[in-house]
Amino acid sequence: MRQRPLRNRTWGNLPSELSEFVGRGDELDGLERLLGTSRLVTVTGVGGVGKSRLVLAAAHELEASGTPAEQERYCDGVWWAELSCVRDPAYLEFTVAEALGLTDHTTRPLRTVLTEHLAERRLLLVLDGFEQLVDECAVLVRELLRRSPGLRVLAAGRRPLEVDGELVFPLAPPVAEEALALLASRASALDPAFEVTDANRAALIGLCERLDGIPLALELAAGRLRALAPEQVSARLADRFALLTGGARGALPRHRTLRTAIGWSHELCTPPERLLWARLSVFAGQFDLDAAEYVCAGRDLPVESVLDLVGELLTQSLLVKEETPAGVRYRMLETVRLYGAGWLESLGDAGRLRRRHRDWYMGLATWCELDWFSPRQREVAALVEAELPNLRLALECCLDEPEELHLGQYLTGTLWFYWAGCGRLTEGRHWLDRTLEHVPGPEYENSRLKALWVLGYVAALQGDPVASMSALYECRDGAARTGNPVAAAYAVHRLGCLALVSDDMTRARELLGTALERYREAGELNSNVLMCQVELAMSLAFLGEPAGALSLCEEVREICEERGELWTKAYALYVLAYAALDAGDTGRARSLLTECVEINHAFRDLVGLVLAIELLALVTVTEGHPTEAAVLQGAAEPMWDGVGLRLFGSGYFNAPRLMCLERAGELIGTEHYAAGARHGRALSSEALVERALRGPQPAPAAALPRPRTMPTRTAGRAGAGADNRKPAGSPKGEPAG
Structure with a gap:
């Protein structure tokens, strides 16, 4: 049996593995081999069979310990796009762009932005939970692969994408020993006193067999092993099989078994727990306790009871608790959420809960707008x-x-x-x-x-x-x-x-x-x-x-x-930095600009960031580092493509860039300047910001005088020549993200 250690993220945006990944060694090896021969591999299987965990584990393997060939193949990272919460096709491209950390302010179609971003990159894009948008996702993946020769896609869903060149990797439930190891791992995490013994081993194996080894079903069953002996769990499960047999005509037995496992867990919940489960299904993705209390509480579910009920749902593995930059949050596995949504519809309460949900988030947006102007x-x-x-x-x-x-x-x-x-x-x-x-x-x-x-x-x-x-x-x-x-x-x-x-x-x-x-x-x-x-x-x-x-x-x-x-x-x-530079105080200008860069990067303010980088390049060449200035200028160029109109078409805003280009070119020549700019264009935004905050490392050329004071009024536009340059007290007409 193969057990994978938890790994820290090194590059890309892979979510952390919050629990031990148990078994699946052969599947991991096979999946990694397929990715070596195909640019699109799709892991398919019934809901709850472990598709998401498998592709996440494979992605972490490739990210952290890939072979030299794999490291070269994915030199631009391994990126994770969670699609299970996306139901409207209009958000598919937004979600993929967000996953890639892509910011674009232009009016260009977002698909064009994605294809241009990926065109010259070599990376692995993992798409998880696409089945509700399978047609739209297939079209997007086909176009991205066609236009991006260095892209590979690893997808996980209940059905294939049916895109040319796709290799399908059907995922079956784990073998008996791995299923038992998973059940034991999850049960001991909930109850440290739990262990597999000679006395309970046969009952536990029988329980795994009745659940067909489906990981989600095993995790739900593990929650009940805190209160019941394995034999009791098996007996109750047998009763629920008889009660909840059925499902869609022609559905796979394992699919019916999974619904049985969830339905059994639902039956074992108290009425208040079932009601909260149903009402929590109105949330998309994560939510916090305050939101749950406002949206879900009522006369039949007192607000003071919600915290305890959330705790019970966590204990039964029906909710997942996550630590995020926004604090402690909760989410439901999608299969569990859909089951609750069905019950909410049957209760005739879905419309009212959606309006409660809307009202909460209108209030949250209002308070956030007020808090934006605060620490x-x-x-x-x-x-x-x-x-x-x-x-x-x-x-x-x-x-x-x-x-x-x-x-x-x-x-x-x-x-x-x-x-x-x-x-x-x-x-x-x-x-x-x-x-x-x-x-x-x-x-x-x-x-x-x-x-x-x-x-x-x-x-x-x-x-x-x-x-x-x-x-x-x-x-x-x-x-x-x-x-x-x-x-x-x-x-x-x-x-x-x-x-x-x-x-x-x-x-x-x-x-x-x-x-x-x-x-x-x-x-x-x-x-x-x-x-x-x-x-x-x-x-x-x-x-x-x-x-x-x-x-x-x-x-x-x-x-x-x-x-x-x-x-x-x-x-x-930014304005103060330009004034400091114009007065010859490059040290103060650099200090002000590095703080500006740090803030703009933290808020993903692309326009503010690129303008600060361009002025920092002028500071850098003035300090006597023309090659480093060329690198910074080169890094700014592709960022402008994401903004839209370069420098707003303005002669005023263009002045720092033109002066840096002229002064650096005079010192190192156009050929060396072009080489530095090419190096800058290859930098990621994170690498660029790290470099800008660190400052130039090579020994400087001869120190230069401060920039010549530029005329304040000219008739020409940007690029018309050196005499047409204008001061850039600040190169920005509006803040942007």
């Missing part, structure tokens, strides 16, 4: 990331009910900080467009106005000025019609941002100044207001008024540090 900003980002499947489900619930469409507009508008601040522009645009297709009654106008200015914001960051301007003008006019001064301020603010990234600095200064005055009149103070102040500072810097720009940004920095706000602070740091 909990990082925690908020982690929480919304963990709750994204449930937030999607809540948005779908809003769209399903015509009389509640305004709630969808409110929810997607409230999540502006996540769409813009955490690298989710594409998904935010998806929801904003969907919810704004509908016009609710005039009594819900404020929800629509908020969604409109958020759409204008997101579209501007994506380089889509037409859609942005259309949404912002509609918001401005609606705010004037309904007397909503806050919505009016946001509309003017975002129109000022459009002017900023379009090089119309005079208009940008006017609009941003007006917006700032309106925010103050309305008593509004949050990350948006502070960002407006930073953007006003940018326009002043571009117009040759550095003193005013520095004063504004120092004030923003002070407020951010007082409130614990990080995201907006990063952009104030």
Whole structure:
């Protein structure tokens, strides 16, 4: 029998193995051999047979101890995409992109982004739980494999994908000894006093045989061995077989056996435990105790009982407890969740529970928006990331009910900080467009106005000025019609941002100044207001008024540090770094920029990160490290492809890049510069950030004077020549994720 030790993740995004992987040595070896000969291998089998654990164990083997050939074959990592919670085909590509750590702010189709990202990479992509989207998943996998010669896919589902070149690996239940070892392992984890003895061995083997060795059934049975002897469990199981025989006509016996095992566990639950099981099925993916108490409690299930009932479901292996960056969370295995969902439908309570679920996540989004402007900003980002499947489900619930469409507009508008601040522009645009297709009654106008200015914001960051301007003008006019001064301020603010990234600095200064005055009149103070102040500072810097720009940004920095706000602070740091560089203080400029890079990377703020890297490259060449500057500039280039319009098409924002290119080229020549840039383009974002924070290592060339002060006004656009460069007090018109 082969037992695999738990391994730590080294690269890629594989989830940790939370319990010992028992047996399956022959299957692991066979699966790894197939992956050596085929670019697509699909593990198939009945629900609960252990497909997910097998592919995870195989992925960990390849990641941690693969042969030299395997290490070369997967030199860009082993990546895990969990698809079991994805039910709408629209989210399939989002989920795969998220799994790959891919951030893109453009209006390009996400499938195009995926294919371009994978085109020159060599990696293993693991797709788990695709069966509910088998047709859509097959189309996606076919296209990714066709366009990405270095990609290999390992999939796990109840049926094959039926894609050309696919090798199917049918997974049977483990052999008798391995089934017994698994049952013993899980039972002893729940009860340290449990052990296999000569006295109980035969009964345990008989129990494994009755459950056909299916791992999920064994884990459910292990929960009962705490209270019952093996003979008692077998006797009760025999009764349940007689009671729950059946299932779909023509279904495999093992499939009926699995349902029997789950049904037996359901029958052994107390009525309150069964009710909580059914109600918990409304959650998608993970959830926390607070959510469970709000959504599931009622007169027939007191809120004070939920914690104890959750504990009982954990004991019976019907819930899984997980430690996450967002704290302790719970989830149901999908087969268990579906069984509970069937009972909830039979009770006629599914609609009410979905609305309770929606209400909880609307409240959670509201509190997260408030907490975004606080020291909990990082925690908020982690929480919304963990709750994204449930937030999607809540948005779908809003769209399903015509009389509640305004709630969808409110929810997607409230999540502006996540769409813009955490690298989710594409998904935010998806929801904003969907919810704004509908016009609710005039009594819900404020929800629509908020969604409109958020759409204008997101579209501007994506380089889509037409859609942005259309949404912002509609918001401005609606705010004037309904007397909503806050919505009016946001509309003017975002129109000022459009002017900023379009090089119309005079208009940008006017609009941003007006917006700032309106925010103050309305008593509004949050990350948006502070960002407006930073953007006003940018326009002043571009117009040759550095003193005013520095004063504004120092004030923003002070407020951010007082409130614990990080995201907006990063952009104030950028402006201050440029001023330090222009004054010849490269040490201060580097210190400010490394903090800026660290914050932007933590929040997945792609635009903020790439702009900070480009200015850091100019600092680096000024310090006398032209080759390292070329590497940083090269690393920034593919990042711009994910942003959309490179440097917003702006001459002002392009100045640091052009100056770095010129000065580094003068020192090391175009050939060496190109070689450094090629090396930079091959870096992952994690490697780039680590390199930027570490600083240049080689001995510097001759120290250089600070950059020449650049003219503040020119007629030309970016790339027109050295005389057309402009200062970049801050190269950013809007924060983005």
